[in-house]
Amino acid sequence: MTPEQLEAYLRHKLSTDKVTVGNLRRITGGASRETWSFDARWWDKGSEVVQGLIVRRDPDASLLETERDLEYRVYQALADTPVPVPRVYWLELDSAWLERPFFVMERVDGGQALPQTLGSASYDTVRTAIGTRKAEILASIHRVDWQSRDLGFLEPPSLQSCASIEIARWEHILDNQALDPEPILRAGFQWLKEHLPRSPERLVLVHGDYRTGNYLYTPDGRITAVLDWELAHLGDPMEDVGWLCMRSWRVGGSDDVGGVLDREEFFRLYEEHGGFEVDREAVRFWELLGNLKLAVILLTGSRSFCDGRTTNLLMASTGRSTGGLNVNALELMGVLEGYA
Amino acid sequence: MRPTSVEVLRGIRRSLLETILPQIGDPFIQGQVQAMVMLVDSLAMTWDSEAEELRQDNQELAELLTRAAPVLTDFARSREHRDLLHLASRAQTVSAHDSDSLRLSELAAKHRELEAVLADLLVALEELAARNPVEPLLVIRRDLYWALARQYSRRPSMHRRDVTRPASQMAGRS
Numbered sequence: 001m002t003p004e005q006l007e008a009y010l011r012h013k014l015s016t017d018k019v020t021v022g023n024l025r026r027i028t029g030g031a032s033r034e035t036w037s038f039d040a041r042w043w044d045k046g047s048e049v050v051q052g053l054i055v056r057r058d059p060d061a062s063l064l065e066t067e068r069d070l071e072y073r074v075y076q077a078l079a080d081t082p083v084p085v086p087r088v089y090w091l092e093l094d095s096a097w098l099e100r101p102f103f104v105m106e107r108v109d110g111g112q113a114l115p116q117t118l119g120s121a122s123y124d125t126v127r128t129a130i131g132t133r134k135a136e137i138l139a140s141i142h143r144v145d146w147q148s149r150d151l152g153f154l155e156p157p158s159l160q161s162c163a164s165i166e167i168a169r170w171e172h173i174l175d176n177q178a179l180d181p182e183p184i185l186r187a188g189f190q191w192l193k194e195h196l197p198r199s200p201e202r203l204v205l206v207h208g209d210y211r212t213g214n215y216l217y218t219p220d221g222r223i224t225a226v227l228d229w230e231l232a233h234l235g236d237p238m239e240d241v242g243w244l245c246m247r248s249w250r251v252g253g254s255d256d257v258g259g260v261l262d263r264e265e266f267f268r269l270y271e272e273h274g275g276f277e278v279d280r281e282a283v284r285f286w287e288l289l290g291n292l293k294l295a296v297i298l299l300t301g302s303r304s305f306c307d308g309r310t311t312n313l314l315m316a317s318t319g320r321s322t323g324g325l326n327v328n329a330l331e332l333m334g335v336l337e338g339y340a
Numbered sequence: 341m342r343p344t345s346v347e348v349l350r351g352i353r354r355s356l357l358e359t360i361l362p363q364i365g366d367p368f369i370q371g372q373v374q375a376m377v378m379l380v381d382s383l384a385m386t387w388d389s390e391a392e393e394l395r396q397d398n399q400e401l402a403e404l405l406t407r408a409a410p411v412l413t414d415f416a417r418s419r420e421h422r423d424l425l426h427l428a429s430r431a432q433t434v435s436a437h438d439s440d441s442l443r444l445s446e447l448a449a450k451h452r453e454l455e456a457v458l459a460d461l462l463v464a465l466e467e468l469a470a471r472n473p474v475e476p477l478l479v480i481r482r483d484l485y486w487a488l489a490r491q492y493s494r495r496p497s498m499h500r501r502d503v504t505r506p507a508s509q510m511a512g513r514s
Contacts, residue, residue, distance in 0.1 A: 025366065025367065025368070026368040027367070028367050028370075028371035180452055180455065181452060181455040181456040181459040183459035183488060184462075184485075184488055184492065186460075186462065186463050187459070187462035187463055187465075187466050187485075190462070190463045190466035190467060191466050191470075194467065194469075194470035194471070312372070313372050313375035313376050314371065314372070314375045316375070316379060317375040317378050317379050317382075320379070320382060320495075322495075323492040323494070323495030324492075324493075324495075326488070326492040327489055327492050327493050330485055330488070335481070335482065335485045336485065336486070336489055339485075339486050339489060
């Protein structure tokens with residue numbers, strides 16, 4: 001991607017001849033979709049406009065194939081809700097502009113997403129505030145009125161089928177992507193089918209990847225944006241709760257949820273801020289599904305690498321590191337009691 | 341022959357960390373080099389022992405399947421459980437054929453064969469454990485899971501310890 005390509009696109013969208021693009025750089029992360037940051041300058045009604053923007057472009061290969069317009073439409077639907085999200089501007093399906101489809105959104109400056117920084121000593125005094133806000137935002141996501149917000153395109157499942165649909169979805173991806181037999185993942189999916197949770201009382205908007213790393217936080221303890229909505233869907237609110245409880249997202253050796261708050265304290269704050277009653281058994285179910293889902297996502301990246309569809313070494317590195325997720329899954333299935 | 345393969349890998353790792361990485365300004369390319377360091381690190385750690393560990397893992401799984409096969413057969417016959425009977429036969433067959441090869445590709449192929457039977461067997465055992473738990477099958481199930489837990493714990497993983505430790509610290513691991 002070059003500044004000239006972006007300038008041409010912005011000239012077309014803004015109907016102006018004077019557009020310049022600077023500081024174009026690819027952001028690490030965003031393994032399912034390429035993320036690029038840049039500064040754009042143009043003239044509007046006689047005054048200069050300077051705007052930090054983000055391009056989310058379809059990748060050559062990714063950890064996961066996701067629908068390109070889903071994320072864009074969810075961002076659009078969440079504008080002006082209590083859920084902090086960047087404003088989106090254009091969804092472009094024509095590959096002529098930047099070789100692949102993409103969308104453009106506002107860059108939210110002043111915050112950062114890196115989990116390791118959140119674990120550092122300089123955040124000791126604000127980690128609780130960030131955790132509290134994180135619980136509050138999760139409750140807000142789950143309280144979004146998805147029907148009036150035009151999120152019906154996410155194909156609502158029945159209350160009874162939320163869990164089965166997610167099991168089938170990830171098992172299907174495993175069938176298509178795994179290069180090895182993956183006995184623990186297979187057994188884990190069967191365990192889930194035999195231990196379905198109670199149906200949720202309401203169908204909610206599920207972020208699908210709500211974890212440390214997918215929100216921007218500030219040194220004074222605020223969360224300025226929730227990002228990466230490509231796995232959003234309608235389902236059981238406990239799915240997000242289980243996902244963020246996973247060991248993979250803990251920071252600095254802490255057992256806290258996402259490295260920010262004690263698990264029970266997080267549950268209490270989530271409920272207090274309007275979230276649903278936390279069903280511990282359902283959380284265990286979704287935490288197990290989360291481990292299997294993450295393993296499947298990483299194996300998908302590994303497949304892309306082995307098939308030669310990408311040279312991104314992150315895919316090779318993460319694909320080789322799913323051993324712990326398998327062991328976590330066995331623990332959550334309760335089959336390692338007495339194991340030494 | 342010196343440097344040995346492991347010494348070469350460690351040298352590549354040092355070069356990436358000390359010579360190449362400091363010259364790179366682009367954060368995305370830095371991330372790629374850090375991934376490279378982690379991969380080389382992981383190769384260096386497993387290079388010497390991988391064949392031996394795979395051989396032992398295969399042996400362990402084959403022994404467990406050999407022990408499980410008659411129990412599964414008895415149970416499957418008593419309940420006229422055709423699928424399980426077929427699985428018992430597969431368990432017997434896959435564990436009977438062993439090779440002396442120390443080639444990683446052949447050991448890995450054998451491992452995949454064993455794990456394929458194991459995957460189907462564990463799915464069947466999960467179904468039975470939930471609906472019709474029978475002590476001898478629960479013991480087989482437990483032994484298989486414990487063996488897998490030991491084997492998977494040895495693999496490189498970011499998800500048992502703190503996944504979000506700074507990349508520089510991960511790369512600095514000896």
